[in-house]
Amino acid sequence: MVSRDAEGFGGLDFGPELTPGDTFRFHCGPGVPCFTECCGKLDLMLTPYDVLQLKTALGVTSSEFLDQYTYMRQRTPQEFPQFFMKMDGRDKRCPFVRARGCAVYQHRPGACRIYPVGRGSTRNKSDGSAHEFFFLVKEDHCKGFQEDCQWRISEWLHDQGMAEYNRVNDLLMELHVRRVQQEGIRLTENHMKMFVMACYNLERFREFVFQSNFLERFEVAEDRVRVIQSSDLALLEFAFLWLRFALFGEPTLKIR
Numbered sequence: 001m002v003s004r005d006a007e008g009f010g011g012l013d014f015g016p017e018l019t020p021g022d023t024f025r026f027h028c029g030p031g032v033p034c035f036t037e038c039c040g041k042l043d044l045m046l047t048p049y050d051v052l053q054l055k056t057a058l059g060v061t062s063s064e065f066l067d068q069y070t071y072m073r074q075r076t077p078q079e080f081p082q083f084f085m086k087m088d089g090r091d092k093r094c095p096f097v098r099a100r101g102c103a104v105y106q107h108r109p110g111a112c113r114i115y116p117v118g119r120g121s122t123r124n125k126s127d128g129s130a131h132e133f134f135f136l137v138k139e140d141h142c143k144g145f146q147e148d149c150q151w152r153i154s155e156w157l158h159d160q161g162m163a164e165y166n167r168v169n170d171l172l173m174e175l176h177v178r179r180v181q182q183e184g185i186r187l188t189e190n191h192m193k194m195f196v197m198a199c200y201n202l203e204r205f206r207e208f209v210f211q212s213n214f215l216e217r218f219e220v221a222e223d224r225v226r227v228i229q230s231s232d233l234a235l236l237e238f239a240f241l242w243l244r245f246a247l248f249g250e251p252t253l254k255i256r
Contacts (some may be wrong), residue, residue: 004046018133020154022153025146025151026149033143036101038086041092043092044080044112048168048236048239049165049236050109050110053107053234058104070084071083071086074192081192081223114162117137118154119133119166172240175247178244179248185248191246197246198243200238205239218254239251
């Protein structure tokens with residue numbers, strides 16, 4: 001998801017805004033001449049939920065996945081770090097693409113799932129409400145738009161399994177928006193390390209919660225404690241709450 005309010009997610013030519021009911025023509029598969037061309041010559045940013053899905057699919061830890069498959073980029077000291085997939089060779093091909101397609105297809109990143117649709121938002125400065133919109137990403141190499149298969153935006157999102165990706169990625173976007181909107185807050189290097197740990201290294205964040213005095217300092221319901229012990233998704237959602245408290249002083253957690 002991109003937001004015109006959050007630095008690092010803007011700078012795109014969105015094109016005409018589309019609604020969930022708008023239609024487009026597209027199909028992708030082995031029979032399309034450009035099949036897998038979109039898996040190269042790109043910078044693929046990975047969200048925390050993408051990392052969670054991919055490290056689970058590969059059966060590795062967050063640290064192992066980040067070390068082997070990603071690199072970190074931080075545009076300025078005050079912007080949150082972002083992780084990108086390490087690409088192979090001169091053509092910058094995704095390490096998981098094969099002749100027959102994606103080797104991690106069921107766990108592929110959200111940006112790959114939603115393509116060629118893009119999703120973004122604008123925010124009303126008076127009341128803070130968000131306006132969701134969609135747009136088409138049309139690249140010269142893509143022949144999928146020439147295929148005779150018509151979709152509504154809403155149908156495409158459902159078919160690609162975007163609901164959970166969008167829900168969790170929206171929690172991340174809120175952190176980016178708050179960082180831009182809250183003037184006077186200076187985030188330190190330690191804040192940035194905290195952000196990376198909580199969002200992208202769930203094993204380390206779980207240790208932080210359960211092997212420190214965290215649960216002695218904060219009131220966390222017993223049922224939530226049980227869930228975040230075993231569920232990476234629940235732990236990631238809890239991490240977003242913790243970061244809103246730790247970085248911006250929001251009352252998302254209660255001190256004992």
